[in-house]
Amino acid sequence: MKTDVCVIGSGPGGAMVASRLAAAGAKVVILEEGGLHTRAEFDMQEATAYPRLYQERGNRATADLSIAILQGRAVGGGTVVNWTTSFRTPDHVLEHWQKTEGSELTPAVLAPHFAEVEQRLNVQKVDLDDTNANNRAVWDGCTKLGWQVDTTRRNVRGCLRTGYCGMGCPVDAKQSAALTYLPDAVARGAVLKPDSRAERIAVRDGRAVAVEGRGFSIEPDVVVLSAGAINSPAVLLRSGILDGPVGRKTWLHPTIAVAALYEQRIEGFYGAPQSVASHHFARRTEGAGFFIEAAPVHPMLAALATPGFGAPMRAQMAAMANVAATIALMIDGFSDDEGGGTVTLRDGLPRLDYPFTDRMYECFRAAMKATCRLHLANGAREIHTSHTRDLRVTSEADLRLIDEAPMGPNLFGVFSAHQMGGCRMGADPGRSVVNPQLRHHAVKNLFVVDGSVFPTALGVNPMESIYGVASWASQHVQKALS
Amino acid sequence: MTGSRRGLLKKTLGGAVLLAAAGAVPLALRRTRPRAAAAPLQFFTPAEYSIFAAVADRVLTDAEPRVGVAERADAFLAPLPPADARDFRRLLALFDNALYGFLRGGPPRPFTQMSPDDQDDQLARWQTSRFPIERTGYQAMKRLAAAMYFSDPRTYAGVGYPGPPYELIKSVTTK
Numbered sequence: 001m002k003t004d005v006c007v008i009g010s011g012p013g014g015a016m017v018a019s020r021l022a023a024a025g026a027k028v029v030i031l032e033e034g035g036l037h038t039r040a041e042f043d044m045q046e047a048t049a050y051p052r053l054y055q056e057r058g059n060r061a062t063a064d065l066s067i068a069i070l071q072g073r074a075v076g077g078g079t080v081v082n083w084t085t086s087f088r089t090p091d092h093v094l095e096h097w098q099k100t101e102g103s104e105l106t107p108a109v110l111a112p113h114f115a116e117v118e119q120r121l122n123v124q125k126v127d128l129d130d131t132n133a134n135n136r137a138v139w140d141g142c143t144k145l146g147w148q149v150d151t152t153r154r155n156v157r158g159c160l161r162t163g164y165c166g167m168g169c170p171v172d173a174k175q176s177a178a179l180t181y182l183p184d185a186v187a188r189g190a191v192l193k194p195d196s197r198a199e200r201i202a203v204r205d206g207r208a209v210a211v212e213g214r215g216f217s218i219e220p221d222v223v224v225l226s227a228g229a230i231n232s233p234a235v236l237l238r239s240g241i242l243d244g245p246v247g248r249k250t251w252l253h254p255t256i257a258v259a260a261l262y263e264q265r266i267e268g269f270y271g272a273p274q275s276v277a278s279h280h281f282a283r284r285t286e287g288a289g290f291f292i293e294a295a296p297v298h299p300m301l302a303a304l305a306t307p308g309f310g311a312p313m314r315a316q317m318a319a320m321a322n323v324a325a326t327i328a329l330m331i332d333g334f335s336d337d338e339g340g341g342t343v344t345l346r347d348g349l350p351r352l353d354y355p356f357t358d359r360m361y362e363c364f365r366a367a368m369k370a371t372c373r374l375h376l377a378n379g380a381r382e383i384h385t386s387h388t389r390d391l392r393v394t395s396e397a398d399l400r401l402i403d404e405a406p407m408g409p410n411l412f413g414v415f416s417a418h419q420m421g422g423c424r425m426g427a428d429p430g431r432s433v434v435n436p437q438l439r440h441h442a443v444k445n446l447f448v449v450d451g452s453v454f455p456t457a458l459g460v461n462p463m464e465s466i467y468g469v470a471s472w473a474s475q476h477v478q479k480a481l482s
Numbered sequence: 483m484t485g486s487r488r489g490l491l492k493k494t495l496g497g498a499v500l501l502a503a504a505g506a507v508p509l510a511l512r513r514t515r516p517r518a519a520a521a522p523l524q525f526f527t528p529a530e531y532s533i534f535a536a537v538a539d540r541v542l543t544d545a546e547p548r549v550g551v552a553e554r555a556d557a558f559l560a561p562l563p564p565a566d567a568r569d570f571r572r573l574l575a576l577f578d579n580a581l582y583g584f585l586r587g588g589p590p591r592p593f594t595q596m597s598p599d600d601q602d603d604q605l606a607r608w609q610t611s612r613f614p615i616e617r618t619g620y621q622a623m624k625r626l627a628a629a630m631y632f633s634d635p636r637t638y639a640g641v642g643y644p645g646p647p648y649e650l651i652k653s654v655t656t657k
Contacts, residue, residue, distance in 0.1 A: 039655070044646035047633035057561065065618045068625075160654065162647055170651050269643055299641050303628040309541040309605055317632065321642035347565045388609055388617070410617035411610065 011077020076178030132271025141374030
C-alpha cells in the first residue's frame with residue numbers, strides 16, 4: 001500500500017500529526033497496535049480496563065520490577081486512560097533544552113499551538129469546589145504549610161467526575177485523541193488501522209521505504225514514528241536504525257506514593273482523579289525536584305501500592321475508603337550525570353532498565369517526608385509510605401524513620417505514568433536521535449514525534465506538551481513531503 | 483499484577499547460581515504438594531498452579547470471599563509473551579525448591595509443604611532480602627495475587643468500595 005505519510009502510533013503525537021497532515025491534503029495511514037475501544041466497552045472495572053487499555057496488559061515494568069509503568073495502548077494511546085491533567089511545557093524546561101540541545105522550541109514558538117490544543121480539547125481550569133476530598137487534602141495541607149498549590153486544568157467536556165478516567169471515560173467527557181484529532185484526521189481521508197503493530201521500518205539507501213507488520217506493508221514517502229517513549233526506541237532498535245543514543249536517557253518521572261488515613265471517608269475512588277497540584281518543590285537546589293499530585297484510589301491499584309502481605313495488608317485495604325493517596329513525581333533528567341532508563345530489546349519486545357541512584361534516593365526521601373508533612377498538617381491520623389516493610393508516620397518525629405529505612409529496588413514502591421525520552425532531539429547527532437525539527441539524523445524521511453524526543457522529563461504531566469510539540473513539528477513533516 | 487523477567491533472574495551472579503541450583507537438583511528433596519484447580523488450566527502446569535495457589539493463600543491470608551485467585555491468575559497469565567512466561571515458571575520453581583529454601587535459612591521442605599508460619603517467614607525473607615532477585619520475585623507473586631483478588635467485584639464490600647456508579651452513567655448515556 002502506497003501513501004504519503006505513515007504514522008506509527010495514534011497517541012497525542014501521532015493523532016496530531018495525522019490530523020494536521022490530512023488537513024493539508026496528504027494521504028495518511030495511521031497504524032495503531034492497540035484496539036479501537038469506545039465508551040460502551042468502558043465498564044469501569046480494573047480487571048477489564050488494565051489488560052485491555054494498557055501496555056503489556058497493565059504489566060509493564062522495568063526489568064527488575066522496581067518501577068511499575070502505566071502506559072496506554074489503544075486507539076488514542078495514553079489520552080484514553082490518562083487522568084486529564086493538562087499543562088503547557090514550563091518555560092524553564094524549554095530554555096534548558098535550547099541551551100543544552102539546541103532546541104528550537106520556545107514559549108513563543110509553542111504558544112499558538114498550545115492555544116489551539118486547549119481550545120480543541122476544551123482545557124479548562126478546575127474550580128476548587130469541584131475537587132474531591134482526595135485532591136482537597138493536597139490543597140489544604142499545602143495551604144496550611146504555605147506551599148505553592150493550585151488547581152489543575154483538565155481536557156473534559158460535560159464531565160460527571162465519576163473518577164474512572166484511568167479506565168476509559170464511560171461518557172466520552174474526556175476529550176481524548178480518539179474523540180478529537182483522530183476523527184478530524186479520518187474525516188479528511190486518513191486511514192486508521194487499529195490492531196496493527198509496526199514491527200519494523202525498512203530502510204534502503206538512507207531512506208525509510210516501508211513500514212512492515214504482520215499482514216501489511218505500507219510504502220510511504222515519509223514515516224512518522226509516534227509510538228511513545230519506550231515503544232518508539234524499540235521500533236528503531238528492531239529496524240536496525242541504531243544511530244545516536246537510541247533507547248538511552250529515558251525519563252519516567254519516577255513516582256512514590258503515600259497513603260494518608262483519615263477519620264472520615266475520603267472516597268478517593270470517586271471524583272476527578274487529579275485536580276490539584278503543587279510545584280513547590282519542583283526546582284530544589286539540594287537535589288532533583290519533584291511535584292505533588294493526587295492519585296485515584298481504586299482497589300486493585302491500591303492493593304499494588306499497599307506494602308506487605310497477609311493480615312496487615314488486608315487491614316490497610318479494609319480502610320481504603322478513608323485513605324487519601326498522594327503522589328510525588330521526581331523530575332528526572334536535569335543533572336548531567338543522570339543516566340535515566342535504557343530501552344533494549346528482548347525477543348523483539350522492549351525491555352527497560354532504570355537503575356536507582358543516590359540522587360533518586362535523596363529525592364524520594366524528601367518527597368516522602370513532604371507528602372507526609374502535608375497530611376500531618378491536614379490532620380491525617382496516620383500516613384503509610386510505600387516501603388515494602390510498612391512504615392507508619394503519625395507525627396513529625398516519625399519522619400526520621402524515612403531517613404533510617406533501607407532504600408533499594410523493590411524495598412519501596414515506585415511507579416510511572418509519564419514516559420519520556422529515548423529518542424531525544426538535539427543538534428548534535430552524537431547526543432540525540434532526531435534533529436531539532438524532529439527529523440531523524442540519518443534517515444532523512446523519518447520523523448519521531450512523541451514524548452520520546454524530550455531531552456529531559458517535563459516536571460508536569462506530558463500530554464499537552466506532546467500535542468503542542470507535535471502540532472509544531474507537523475509543519476516540518478509537511479515540508480519534507482513537498 | 484506483574485510478571486518476572488528472565489533478564490532480571492539472570493542478571494546477578496546470585497541469580498544465576500540460584501537458577502542453576504534449582505535446575506540442577508530435580509525434585510530437590512521434596513515434591514510440590516499438589517492441589518486441584520477448580521477450572522481447566524490455561525497457563526500453569528498442575529505443579530505451578532499448586533505453588534501459586536499456596537503463595538496466594540498466604541498473601542491474602544485465606545481472605546473471604548474466596549474468588550479463585552490462582553484460577554484468575556492462570557487466565558490472566560495465558561497471553562504472557564514466551565520469555566516472560568519462562569521467567570515466571572522459573573520463579574515459581576525456585577520459590578518451591580526445598581534445597582534452595584533450606585540454603586536460605588528455611589526448613590528443608592518445599593514452600594507448598596510448609597506450615598503457614600514457615601510460609602509467611604519465607605515470603606517475609608524474600609520481601610526484604612539482600613538479594614535483589616528475591617525481592618523481584620516476591621513482588622511478582624504478591625502483586626499478581628493482590629491484583630487478582632482486589633479487582634474482583636466480590637471483594638469490593640470488604641474494602642468499603644461501593645463499586646462503579648452505573649446508575650449515574652446510565653442516566654446520561656440513555657438520554
